[in-house]
Amino acid sequence: MSVWVDIVGQADAVAVLQHAIEEPEAMTHAWLLTGPPGSGRSTAARAFAAALQCAEGGCGTCHACRTALAGAHPDVSLVATEHVYLRVEEVRPLVTLAQQRPTMGRWRVIVVEDADRLNDTSGNLLLKAIEEPPPRTVWLLCAPSPDDVLITIRSRCRHVGLRVPPFEDVAALLVRRHGVDPAVAAFAARAADSHIGLARRLALDEGARIRRREILRLPAQLSSVGAAVMAAGQLVEVAAEESKSATVERDAAERAHLLHALGADAAGTLPPPIRAQVRALEENQKRRATRAQRDVLDRSLIDLMSLYRDVLMVQLAAPVASTNAEMSAEIDRMATVSGPETTLRRMEAIGLARERIGANVAPLLAVEALMVTLAWEPRASAERRAG
Numbered sequence: 001m002s003v004w005v006d007i008v009g010q011a012d013a014v015a016v017l018q019h020a021i022e023e024p025e026a027m028t029h030a031w032l033l034t035g036p037p038g039s040g041r042s043t044a045a046r047a048f049a050a051a052l053q054c055a056e057g058g059c060g061t062c063h064a065c066r067t068a069l070a071g072a073h074p075d076v077s078l079v080a081t082e083h084v085y086l087r088v089e090e091v092r093p094l095v096t097l098a099q100q101r102p103t104m105g106r107w108r109v110i111v112v113e114d115a116d117r118l119n120d121t122s123g124n125l126l127l128k129a130i131e132e133p134p135p136r137t138v139w140l141l142c143a144p145s146p147d148d149v150l151i152t153i154r155s156r157c158r159h160v161g162l163r164v165p166p167f168e169d170v171a172a173l174l175v176r177r178h179g180v181d182p183a184v185a186a187f188a189a190r191a192a193d194s195h196i197g198l199a200r201r202l203a204l205d206e207g208a209r210i211r212r213r214e215i216l217r218l219p220a221q222l223s224s225v226g227a228a229v230m231a232a233g234q235l236v237e238v239a240a241e242e243s244k245s246a247t248v249e250r251d252a253a254e255r256a257h258l259l260h261a262l263g264a265d266a267a268g269t270l271p272p273p274i275r276a277q278v279r280a281l282e283e284n285q286k287r288r289a290t291r292a293q294r295d296v297l298d299r300s301l302i303d304l305m306s307l308y309r310d311v312l313m314v315q316l317a318a319p320v321a322s323t324n325a326e327m328s329a330e331i332d333r334m335a336t337v338s339g340p341e342t343t344l345r346r347m348e349a350i351g352l353a354r355e356r357i358g359a360n361v362a363p364l365l366a367v368e369a370l371m372v373t374l375a376w377e378p379r380a381s382a383e384r385r386a387g
């Protein structure tokens with residue numbers, strides 16, 4: 001069982017990383033691992049970190065491999081931020097850490113999972129550390145694409161790009177790692193567009209499957225402007241619920257942990273200095289919740305987009321496999337009552353809503369505008385005559 005076994009559909013990238021392990025002259029101190037969300041960037045970074053620490057180059061079974069893969073190796077630091085930007089306070093300790101020799105491993109490895117979130121200030125600080133690396137330090141920076149990383153940093157790194165893994169590979173991973181039924185695995189891989197984390201959630205969590213189905217049923221309910229506004233409310237609420245179910249437990253645990261660390265009693269009245277710290281934690285959690293809700297909402301819009309893409313493929317009689325095969329009756333109906341121009345216009349509206357939400361427009365406003373656009377039905381006969 002090598003450390004690379006779960007890096008699915010990335011033979012080229014794995015070959016480059018393995019080569020660097022085997023040939024000292026192919027090794028370098030700063031790597032940039034890019035790939036679309038869900039392609040397995042951070043998993044690949046951990047596997048590389050493990051292979052660097054392993055005396056066998058990544059056997060997958062020794063202590064070094066197992067601790068590095070689990071994020072528990074003392075010389076492998078994993079850094080991710082919950083903030084919109086990686087802040088100077090988060091980067092400064094890494095710069096110091098990079099100067100230290102590994103305590104027990106072969107390398108000091110620092111994995112920055114959100115290198116796209118470096119801003120000018122924190123990026124410049126990191127750049128200094130990358131420019132003057134001690135001999136046993138390796139930086140692994142991860143980002144969706146090279147364009148998302150400051151050019152000064154990017155130019156110091158060796159770039160390795162991951163691609164979207166094929167559906168079949170993602171489905172096979174779900175079957176192998178999680179014992180998922182092959183049919184469910186195939187559905188989940190396709191519905192998640194090969195996003196490994198989402199596919200896993202869809203395969204293992206029935207609640208996630210139900211929520212997705214609810215969202216895909218919304219277009220059928222858009223009979224009037226009033227219905228569109230209701231649908232918007234429903235979509236935003238489902239997103240809020242889903243992100244809440246993901247964070248509420250962790251928030252409570254963090255709070256309890258902080259109180260315990262400060263020696264405070266959760267039930268009693270908190271002295272002012274402790275209250276301030278708890279408030280700071282809560283502010284952080286609120287920011288994280290907002291980000292999580294936007295991420296979930298964005299995912300819902302991608303799901304909706306997949307439905308209209310299926311409709312368009314039927315309208316164009318394109319020989320492409322449907323993402324939402326289980327909804328083929330509804331997709332056929334939608335394809336008959338409107339034309340491809342309308343479908344394209346709707347897909348553009350979804351793209352616009354995603355952009356607006358990404359630019360911090362209030363989610364409900366952006367989704368309401370979207371739903372009203374989706375609800376607007378030109379007279380199908382007129383469009384067909386024109387087309």
Ligand SMILES: [Zn+2]
Binds near residue numbers: 055
């Ligand atoms: Zn090993």
